[in-house]
Amino acid sequence: MQGNYFQPEIECASREVMHYIQSKRLRRLVERCYQNVPVYRKRMDEMGVLPGDIKEIEDVRKLPFTTKTDLRDNYPFGLFAVPKAQLARIHASSGTTGKQTVVGYTKADIDAWATGAARSIVMVGGTKEDFVHVSYGYGLFTGGLGLHYGAEKLGATAIPVSSGNTKRQVQILQDYGSDILCCTPSYAMYIGETVRDMGIDPTTLPVRAGIFGAEPWTEQMRKEIERLLAIRAFDIYGLSEIAGPGVACECQLQNGLHINEDMFYPEIIDPDTGETLPDGVYGELVFTCIGKEALPLMRYRTRDICSLDHTPCECGRTLVRMSKPRGRTDDMLIIRGINVFPSQIESVLLELGMDPNYQLVVDRINNLDTLEVQIEMTEGMFSDTVRNLESIEHRIANALQSTLNIVARIRLLEPKSIPRSEGKAKRVIDKRKV
Amino acid sequence: MQIQQLSIFVENKSGRLAEITEILGTAGVDIRAISVADTSDFGILRLIVDKPKEAVEALRAANLTVSLTSVIAVGIDDKPGEFAKAMRVLADGEIGVEYMYAFISRDKGKAYVILRVLESDKAVECLKASGISLLDAEEIYGM
Numbered sequence: 001m002q003g004n005y006f007q008p009e010i011e012c013a014s015r016e017v018m019h020y021i022q023s024k025r026l027r028r029l030v031e032r033c034y035q036n037v038p039v040y041r042k043r044m045d046e047m048g049v050l051p052g053d054i055k056e057i058e059d060v061r062k063l064p065f066t067t068k069t070d071l072r073d074n075y076p077f078g079l080f081a082v083p084k085a086q087l088a089r090i091h092a093s094s095g096t097t098g099k100q101t102v103v104g105y106t107k108a109d110i111d112a113w114a115t116g117a118a119r120s121i122v123m124v125g126g127t128k129e130d131f132v133h134v135s136y137g138y139g140l141f142t143g144g145l146g147l148h149y150g151a152e153k154l155g156a157t158a159i160p161v162s163s164g165n166t167k168r169q170v171q172i173l174q175d176y177g178s179d180i181l182c183c184t185p186s187y188a189m190y191i192g193e194t195v196r197d198m199g200i201d202p203t204t205l206p207v208r209a210g211i212f213g214a215e216p217w218t219e220q221m222r223k224e225i226e227r228l229l230a231i232r233a234f235d236i237y238g239l240s241e242i243a244g245p246g247v248a249c250e251c252q253l254q255n256g257l258h259i260n261e262d263m264f265y266p267e268i269i270d271p272d273t274g275e276t277l278p279d280g281v282y283g284e285l286v287f288t289c290i291g292k293e294a295l296p297l298m299r300y301r302t303r304d305i306c307s308l309d310h311t312p313c314e315c316g317r318t319l320v321r322m323s324k325p326r327g328r329t330d331d332m333l334i335i336r337g338i339n340v341f342p343s344q345i346e347s348v349l350l351e352l353g354m355d356p357n358y359q360l361v362v363d364r365i366n367n368l369d370t371l372e373v374q375i376e377m378t379e380g381m382f383s384d385t386v387r388n389l390e391s392i393e394h395r396i397a398n399a400l401q402s403t404l405n406i407v408a409r410i411r412l413l414e415p416k417s418i419p420r421s422e423g424k425a426k427r428v429i430d431k432r433k434v
Numbered sequence: 435m436q437i438q439q440l441s442i443f444v445e446n447k448s449g450r451l452a453e454i455t456e457i458l459g460t461a462g463v464d465i466r467a468i469s470v471a472d473t474s475d476f477g478i479l480r481l482i483v484d485k486p487k488e489a490v491e492a493l494r495a496a497n498l499t500v501s502l503t504s505v506i507a508v509g510i511d512d513k514p515g516e517f518a519k520a521m522r523v524l525a526d527g528e529i530g531v532e533y534m535y536a537f538i539s540r541d542k543g544k545a546y547v548i549l550r551v552l553e554s555d556k557a558v559e560c561l562k563a564s565g566i567s568l569l570d571a572e573e574i575y576g577m
Contacts, residue, residue, distance in 0.1 A: 377443045377476075377499045384441035384478060384503040384550065385532055386471045411475055414445050416497045 006122040010262050011317045021262050022057040025290035030054045036081040060288050065299045076102040082294050092140040093240050103240050104294040112291050116260040117150020117246030124209045124234040126180050128155040133178030138162045142244025143214055147182040163422040166194045177206040185217040186425035192228025202230035211236045213245050215424045216325050216343050220350030241300055242287050248322055256309055256321030263291030268308050271329050282307045303329040335369045338406055342427045348399050357418050363431040371408040376415050435558045435568045436504040438486040442479040443499040461492035467548055469535035484575045505550045507569040512545045520566050527560040529553055
């Protein structure tokens with residue numbers, strides 16, 4: 001398949017060329033970390049690994065892992081490899097799972113990240129002519145500025161709407177004629193609902209593609225967003241520790257996300273043993289920032305669960321593909337000993353034709369874990385008899401039991417009673433005190 | 435002979451019935467008959483009103499889930515044994531009743547029963563054939 005590429009020489013490079021680039025960059029990274037980051041030097045010394053031992057990209061396995069805890073322990077700048085004067089920008093994680101983590105970028109890092117984001121916009125079919133409507137939050141969060149710089153790098157037009165004021169978002173989509181919408185998938189749903197509420201036919205809006213990320217989402221949710229907004233919806237992946245959005249993105253084939261592996265080298269490991277896993281096997285995604293200067297993390301454990309595929313894609317790109325993340329090792333729920341990802345529950349609900357607005361409430365009552373699945377009642381599933389509504393509850397409970405082996409209490413709620421999110425949706429409320 | 439009943443999904447939260455009926459009051463909708471079916475988590479509020487279309491619009495605008503169902507209204511004399519006659523007709527016709535609720539008319543000596551049956555048309559036929567009076571939509575809405 002012929003396609004448009006931002007940098008075909010990299011995106012469609014042979015494995016040999018990619019191997020050469022990766023190996024060269026890894027050697028430079030290790031050298032720099034050993035010289036400039038005391039934490040890495042200490043760990044490598046403890047493991048008996050010297051920079052000279054790292055010759056090819058495969059030698060990455062000899063290096064120590066880095067975790068979110070390491071970033072917190074060295075808060076704010078302890079893992080930076082360049083003097084402060086060379087920093088061009090600072091971002092920080094939202095801090096929703098604890099103390100926030102701070103990341104830094106040199107001018108070259110910003111440029112590399114913007115390149116990753118620009119490649120992503122082209123992957124979904126974007127061009128220089130397009131208006132890129134950025135509804136991710138601007139600020140310490142990487143979402144807004146990441147796509148913004150990507151759009152500018154491409155030569156397209158960035159519209160820095162940021163998140164919030166949803167009616168104005170729709171107004172801008174309509175009046176300015178945005179071509180590509182960028183935000184979290186849950187906010188895309190919300191914008192889609194608002195388009196309908198405002199009585200606008202989404203097929204009359206020029207927007208044709210959406211770049212959605214920063215939280216895991218399912219295929220069914222993709223279909224729902226595509227229906228609500230009459231667009232094609234693409235998954236983008238990124239995390240502030242590595243760069244931000246643009247680490248990986250789907251192409252037109254929507255069959256895995258192409259990782260910008262010349263900058264971010266991926267591995268899949270067994271989260272329990274740290275063992276590297278082969279293509280096709282799900283495990284924890286780990287990145288080594290071989291293209292970065294300011295915060296060149298080695299084998300950073302993302303806690304995202306996915307698999308890799310090195311076979312060339314029909315789009316012409318040879319960049320390795322990661323599967324859509326199935327969930328995170330840290331948002332995995334353990335309910336009565338059974339591991340469940342919220343995204344798995346979402347799949348079951350959407351397959352039954354339920355509304356994608358749901359919330360999971362986990363509690364511990366009399367030493368037993370309980371899961372309550374709250375779903376909004378839509379007119380499509382409502383009827384005037386209690387019997388029919390109870391049978392809906394039973395159908396959901398049975399489906400969860402048979403596909404995921406979990407016992408859940410189903411609770412039907414009135415429409416719009418689950419708070420809508422302008423950023424990442426809050427799907428789980430864990431009331432357990434353990 | 436089919437009358438439109440509004441069914442509204444209501445979470446079991448105190449104050450919810452007040453809020454919903456206030457929406458109807460503001461919309462100038464008059465309630466003719468009312469019934470609530472409830473479980474531990476939710477209830478279904480069923481209403482016969484004078485202006486079903488306006489009522490549905492007002493409720494939907496307030497983000498409520500509403501559906502319209504066809505029901506029938508039977509008029510009976512307010513005397514012992516009269517309601518049983520109507521039930522016997524349905525039983526003999528093998529027509530199952532999903533639910534029902536009754537109210538007494540302003541006309542002296544008359545009572546009305548709203549019936550939700552599975553086979554609405556057949557029920558109307560049987561009841562009429564047995565001489566039981568049924569109210570049409572205009573009569574109920576205009577009461």
